[in-house]
Amino acid sequence: MKYAVDASKMKQIDEFTIEKIGIPAMVLMERAAYETVSVIKRNIKRTDRILVVCGTGNNGGDGVAAGRILYGEGYDVAILFIGEETKCSPQMKEQLAIARNLELPFENCNKLHAYNIIIDAIFGVGLTRPISGYYADIIEQINASQSKVFSVDIPSGISADSGKLMSIAVKADYTITFGYQKHGLLLYPGVEYAGKIIVADIGFPKIAAEQANLDTFYYEKEDLNRLPLRKSYSNKGSYGRVLVIAGSKGVSGAAYLSAKSAYRCGAGLVKVMTSEENRAIIQTLLPEALFSAYDEVTEDSEGRLRRLLSELDWASVIVVGPGLGQTKEAEYLLDIVMNKAKVPVIYDADAITLLAGWMDYQKLAGQSRIDYLTERLQEQSVLTPHLKELSRLIRVPVSDISDNLIDTAIQCSYNSKLTYVMKDARTIVSHQHQRYINVSGNHGMATGGSGDVLTGIIAALIAQGMTLFEASCLGVYIHGYAGDVAAQEKGHYFMMAEDLINALEKVLQLKGQ
Numbered sequence: 001m002k003y004a005v006d007a008s009k010m011k012q013i014d015e016f017t018i019e020k021i022g023i024p025a026m027v028l029m030e031r032a033a034y035e036t037v038s039v040i041k042r043n044i045k046r047t048d049r050i051l052v053v054c055g056t057g058n059n060g061g062d063g064v065a066a067g068r069i070l071y072g073e074g075y076d077v078a079i080l081f082i083g084e085e086t087k088c089s090p091q092m093k094e095q096l097a098i099a100r101n102l103e104l105p106f107e108n109c110n111k112l113h114a115y116n117i118i119i120d121a122i123f124g125v126g127l128t129r130p131i132s133g134y135y136a137d138i139i140e141q142i143n144a145s146q147s148k149v150f151s152v153d154i155p156s157g158i159s160a161d162s163g164k165l166m167s168i169a170v171k172a173d174y175t176i177t178f179g180y181q182k183h184g185l186l187l188y189p190g191v192e193y194a195g196k197i198i199v200a201d202i203g204f205p206k207i208a209a210e211q212a213n214l215d216t217f218y219y220e221k222e223d224l225n226r227l228p229l230r231k232s233y234s235n236k237g238s239y240g241r242v243l244v245i246a247g248s249k250g251v252s253g254a255a256y257l258s259a260k261s262a263y264r265c266g267a268g269l270v271k272v273m274t275s276e277e278n279r280a281i282i283q284t285l286l287p288e289a290l291f292s293a294y295d296e297v298t299e300d301s302e303g304r305l306r307r308l309l310s311e312l313d314w315a316s317v318i319v320v321g322p323g324l325g326q327t328k329e330a331e332y333l334l335d336i337v338m339n340k341a342k343v344p345v346i347y348d349a350d351a352i353t354l355l356a357g358w359m360d361y362q363k364l365a366g367q368s369r370i371d372y373l374t375e376r377l378q379e380q381s382v383l384t385p386h387l388k389e390l391s392r393l394i395r396v397p398v399s400d401i402s403d404n405l406i407d408t409a410i411q412c413s414y415n416s417k418l419t420y421v422m423k424d425a426r427t428i429v430s431h432q433h434q435r436y437i438n439v440s441g442n443h444g445m446a447t448g449g450s451g452d453v454l455t456g457i458i459a460a461l462i463a464q465g466m467t468l469f470e471a472s473c474l475g476v477y478i479h480g481y482a483g484d485v486a487a488q489e490k491g492h493y494f495m496m497a498e499d500l501i502n503a504l505e506k507v508l509q510l511k512g513q
């Protein structure tokens with residue numbers, strides 16, 4: 001598990017390190033420059049011509065210092081300084097003075113084509129407004145060049161907070177980022193602009209991060225070790241009972257995928273509750289699953305309610321929604337789950353659309369929609385909307401959500417005990433003040449049934465004793481990792497949801513490796 005920061009957290013860490021600990025800003029800058037140089041040296045030739053493009057802030061200062069170090073080692077380097085010198089930060093002024101004392105060559109912009117390596121040190125985490133004019137022209141020229149580009153801290157033009165373009169951004173081959181991953185390097189489109197990302201330690205002390213209360217993290221391969229322990233002295237009762245309330249007349253695929261994924265991730269028992277019509281197909285495709293019809297024709301309504309309640313009591317975790325439809329019947333089932341379930345519930349797909357419909361009906365808008373969910377759903381609930389479903393749920397346009405993923409996640413969960421899994425190319429899991437950004441997965445997973453698999457995985461992890469937030473983060477990571485394995489084996493075009501389930505075999509075996 002690693003933390004990621006936005007611009008304001010990074011500033012807090014910087015300031016604490018400099019002001020409270022007493023490490024001078026110039027020392028940090030020199031270390032940043034050395035780390036940058038060491039990555040660059042590993043990836044260029046002695047004969048390359050290097051242009052360092054520097055802005056007025058400390059990002060520019062890092063660039064000038066890196067240029068100076070390379071120059072000292074005999075590389076062919078020039079500095080292109082863009083901006084007004086009077087507006088430079090104190091450290092940038094110092095770096096410029098040192099470079100001039102050493103008579104480093106300074107270049108002007110129309111010579112960009114004469115260099116084949118560009119160090120992009122125009123803007124870092126201090127970028128606060130859209131880029132225009134001269135700066136935008138230079139960035140356009142960098143992107144049009146054939147040069148190999150190294151971005152210092154973050155590609156200039158990418159928002160460190162959201163990953164969005166501040167009108168235009170440098171397309172880098174490598175990004176050397178300091179101290180911590182930045183949100184903007186993990187989120188789209190920033191991740192595509194960054195190229196290969198190297199997180200370099202430049203000596204921020206641990207205590208600086210602690211006082212900044214870092215609250216956003218991501219997982220890496222070793223986090224697969226978080227999978228719940230399996231004990232040798234155990235039986236199927238030890239690993240929980242997942243009830244999947246899914247599917248409708250003639251729609252059985254979602255229920256099957258969810259239930260099978262839950263089994264494949266270690267759940268002890270999985271029961272599919274679906275339409276009687278799906279009995280034969282579910283029992284044929286997944287004989288391991290228990291079966292219960294929610295629409296048995298022989299029952300009266302009281303008998304039916306009693307049976308449904310006993311199924312809820314049987315479960316240690318409930319999934320409701322995949323392929324359930326939006327009929328009166330689905331509404332009835334959802335209502336029972338919302339009011340009667342005493343165990344964790346994962347609300348997915350049609351269940352989320354139905355919830356949105358209820359709020360439309362009650363004419364709720366804005367924050368009151370989020371508050372309604374907080375009040376109406378029991379604390380032990382996970383909601384797994386993709387952005388379109390989330391848009392319907394909280395009545396915010398999809399474009400606004402995707403421009404402000406992290407802020408939306410904060411808004412949904414800071415005052416609530418619910419866990420939100422906001423599914424996108426970079427899924428965000430949010431619970432109270434903590435957020436997880438998922439970095440596994442690929443576009444081959446944008447295929448029918450992929451979400452049903454995720455729901456099953458999360459349910460299995462909850463069934464085996466993980467907290468809802470932990471299970472959601474790890475579930476999303478495993479799901480994406482399985483997608484990466486499937487893409488490798490089958491290709492992005494060919495792969496489909498069933499391949500994700502098959503790939504779980506390899507992913508889960510990575511635990512302990």
Ligand SMILES: NC(=O)C1=CN([C@@H]2O[C@H](COP(=O)(O)OP(=O)(O)OC[C@H]3O[C@@H](n4cnc5c(N)ncnc54)[C@H](O)[C@@H]3O)[C@@H](O)[C@H]2O)[C@@H](O)CC1
Pocket residue numbers: 014018025028029030032055056057058059060062087089122123124125126127128129130131132135152153154178
């Ligand atoms: N403060 C520190 O101790 C350290 C900072 N470091 C570097 O410093 C960077 C942050 O430095 P700064 O906070 O000085 O900020 P930046 O260097 O990222 O850029 C801010 C400068 O650009 C200007 N600016 C912002 N948006 C603009 C726009 N759209 N058009 C034109 N000008 C614009 C600002 O007015 C300011 O002068 C980090 O990304 C990192 O590279 C590193 O040296 C490590 C230590």
Ligand SMILES: [K+]
Pocket residue numbers: 059120121122123124151152153154155156
């Ligand atoms: K930069």
